[in-house]
Amino acid sequence: MNNDNKGYLNMELLRFTTAGSVDDGKSTLIGRLLYDSKAIFEDQMELLEETSKQKGEEGINLALLTDGLRSEREQGITIDVAYRYFATPKRKFIIADTPGHIQYTRNMVTGASTANLALLLIDARHGVIEQTKRHAFIASLLQIPHIAVCINKMDLTDYSKEAFDKIKSDFEAFASKLEIKDVHFIPISALNGDNVVNRSENMNWYEGSTLMHLLENIHIGSDHNHVDCRFPVQFVIRPQSSKYPDYRGYAGRIEGGVFKPGDEVTILPSGFKSKIKSIDTFDGEAKEAFSPMSVCMRLTDDIDISRGDMIVRENNKPTIGQDIEVMICWMNEKKIIPNAKYTIRHTSKSARCIIKEVKYKIDINTLHRMEDKEIGLNDIGRISIRTTKPLFFDSYTRNRNTGSIILVDEATNETTAAGMII
Amino acid sequence: MHYYNLTHLKELESEAIFILREVAAQFEKPIMLFSGGKDSIIMFHLARKAFHPGKIPFPLMHVDTGHNFPETIKFRDKLIQETGESLIIKYVQDSINSGTAFEETGKNPSRNGLQTVTLLEGLEEGKYDCAMGGARRDEEKARAKERFFSHRDEFGQWDPKNQRPELWNLFNGKKKIGEHFRVFPISNWTEMDVWQYILYEKIKLPSLYFSHKREVVNRNGVLLGKCDYINLKDDEKWEEMTIRCRTIGDMTCTGVTESKAINVEEIIEEVAATRITERGGRIDDKRSEAAMEDRKKEGYF
Structure with a gap:
């Protein structure tokens, strides 16, 4: 037990997203991961047993565990993104569990936006279906660094290697059209536990790792950009106290690259140059800072810097511009209005923008560009916008933090679209 | 090669500090709810980290039911005295006296539900536009679907079916006059994370x-x-x-x-x-x- 107490000092955090429909065994799989890692407690189990019995179901319905809202339980469907947590001695996991149906594309996109890994479930009996393609497309669009394709219900195909190989090659054929970097295929039975936490004795032909082994060991250290220095100023700290009369620190989160005291930096939009005097934290000065650390920086020169400005390196600046091409996922009942104005949020900056043109809409099942340019709830398409002031951005494929935006409806204040800069 | 990666506690800490600073930047008059429990003590600790070496740019608010453990109150008062941060106390008893809250009767009366009345009165009175709380998504299943930035209408109500989507680290705190937000910086922490962090940071309880x-x-x-x-x-x-x-x-x-x-x-x-x-x-x-x-x-x- 003493070792367990110290082990947490080396634990990493992995965020993954799952999408699926009622029948593909997603709830069973999540239930198994949670149960086998002791993240479901006795009182939750009791409540589940009771509710399952009340509904006249056989056994325990693990889906009830993820359906948090009364309306979801009443309708028997998951509507919203549900966050679940479990940990093993190696890692802590955050699951963003989302519904898989087409009408919930926006929830899938939301869950995918912060994920290191996407867990795609395929029913071994049905193979690659429309929903699989849709999920793979969203994972690729949101640039989730790793994908684990779990081919489930292997027990119902007699643990057949042929069935697994066929689905694997079908998926690879489809994925070749997408920007997917790192894919792993695992044959499992969530119900019986084959290759979930423990190796299956029914599939000796499979030599890869179990799902849990993959989740625990996949390399996530390179998921953040540690090359291009980007520090959006979030908040200016000026204590003006007797102890710190002249302190002026720029607080924010590193969104790319590595910063060190003594580094020469350029401030955008002014273009002024300065040097990093110190990187301050509550626990003392830091020797370096990298994504996703929250720090406070001091510069050697007194320059007027405020929220929305960005500290970068002179020889590696982001694109500075007002005309931006974006792939968007529409998230609101109110359709996009060409030429209308929206509030745009990007890093710590807020501006207004106008929708100049809808270039095309994508059929997310076939990946074809559609003639129809009317973008409404759950649609994905490419648009061009012009902002009232310059943004400092990178392409989303280069940096998820400096390449993402949201649009806010100016009448309702609702978040109406999520965008990835091209 | 140098390995640029944070431990899970450091990543959760960084996320919470980011949210706290975002609140200070996006809202005019935020407040942090403080109950004297471990989650709010952690929140207080994170807020001090987020704005160091400055003071926390918002006050704390304790909704006091009058039914607290005396140890909690003693700890709260000592913490405020030692750190010099500011605390506002709102009493459920005042709401009962003024007739807006009604004491439960029976064998098992609780003032827990009455806190909502006093809390909303306190927010309205101080014209606070954002209240931060130490709720975590792993605590309870309705909370598993809560956003970091949770929009509330002018009656303080939560509409779970009409929540704003939340993506990447872009938070939308825009609202109409009279509406406000609840913000939960430690949403992604579990009970275990909280205890490990208390040990790691040597936080007093x-x-x-x-x-x-x-x-x-x-x-x-x-x-x-x-x-x-x-x-x-x-x-x-x-x-x-x-x-x-x-x-x-x-x-x-x-x-x-x-x-x-x-x-x-x-x-x-x-x-x-x-x-x-x-x-x-x-x-x-x-x-x-x-x-x-x-x-x-x-x-x-």
Whole structure:
């Protein structure tokens, strides 16, 4: 037990997203991961047993565990993104569990936006279906660094290697059209536990790792950009106290690259140059800072810097511009209005923008560009916008933090679209 | 090669600090709710980190039911005195006196629900446009669907079906006049993360969290500590037991657990081995399956 107490000092955090429909065994799989890692407690189990019995179901319905809202339980469907947590001695996991149906594309996109890994479930009996393609497309669009394709219900195909190989090659054929970097295929039975936490004795032909082994060991250290220095100023700290009369620190989160005291930096939009005097934290000065650390920086020169400005390196600046091409996922009942104005949020900056043109809409099942340019709830398409002031951005494929935006409806204040800069 | 990666605690800390700073930047008059429990003590610690070496740019607010453990109040007052940060206290008793809140009657009266009335009055009176709380998504299933930035209408109500999508680290705190937000910086922390962080950061806690002897009554499987606000039923009696609190709320509804854990290391071992959720001992959650969801819709945090 003493070792367990110290082990947490080396634990990493992995965020993954799952999408699926009622029948593909997603709830069973999540239930198994949670149960086998002791993240479901006795009182939750009791409540589940009771509710399952009340509904006249056989056994325990693990889906009830993820359906948090009364309306979801009443309708028997998951509507919203549900966050679940479990940990093993190696890692802590955050699951963003989302519904898989087409009408919930926006929830899938939301869950995918912060994920290191996407867990795609395929029913071994049905193979690659429309929903699989849709999920793979969203994972690729949101640039989730790793994908684990779990081919489930292997027990119902007699643990057949042929069935697994066929689905694997079908998926690879489809994925070749997408920007997917790192894919792993695992044959499992969530119900019986084959290759979930423990190796299956029914599939000796499979030599890869179990799902849990993959989740625990996949390399996530390179998921953040540690090359291009980007520090959006979030908040200016000026204590003006007797102890710190002249302190002026720029607080924010590193969104790319590595910063060190003594580094020469350029401030955008002014273009002024300065040097990093110190990187301050509550626990003392830091020797370096990298994504996703929250720090406070001091510069050697007194320059007027405020929220929305960005500290970068002179020889590696982001694109500075007002005309931006974006792939968007529409998230609101109110359709996009060409030429209308929206509030745009990007890093710590807020501006207004106008929708100049809808270039095309994508059929997310076939990946074809559609003639129809009317973008409404759950649609994905490419648009061009012009902002009232310059943004400092990178392409989303280069940096998820400096390449993402949201649009806010100016009448309702609702978040109406999520965008990835091209 | 140098390995640029944070531990899970450092990543959660960085995320919470980011949210706290975002609140200070996006809202005009935010406030941080403080109950004296471990989650709000952690929040306070994170807020000091976020704005160091400056002061926390918003006050704390404690909604005091009058049914707190005396240890909690003592700890709260000492913490504020030592750090010099500012605290506003709102009393449920004042709402009862002015007739906006009504005391429950019966064998098991609780002021837990009345907190919502006093909280909303306090927010309105101070014209606060954002209240931060230490709620975590792993606590309860209605909370699993809560956003970091949770929009509330002018009555403080939560509309779970109409929540704003939240992507990447872009938070939308825009609102109409009279509306406000609840913000939960430690949404992604689990009970275990909280305890590991307390150990790692050497954060001080009220003595209630550690094993001690106390007179308790066993009511429907929940152990309640002796106080003036609990009326014994005929077949009940006070017995001395060795216990500690897993959560701290009102004395009338906070179940204690039998425990010999006297320090944070031992509590971590206990949490790792336990098979009952943290709120399993909370009578206020046991009233119905959607008890928390219903209270949240009305404006409970």
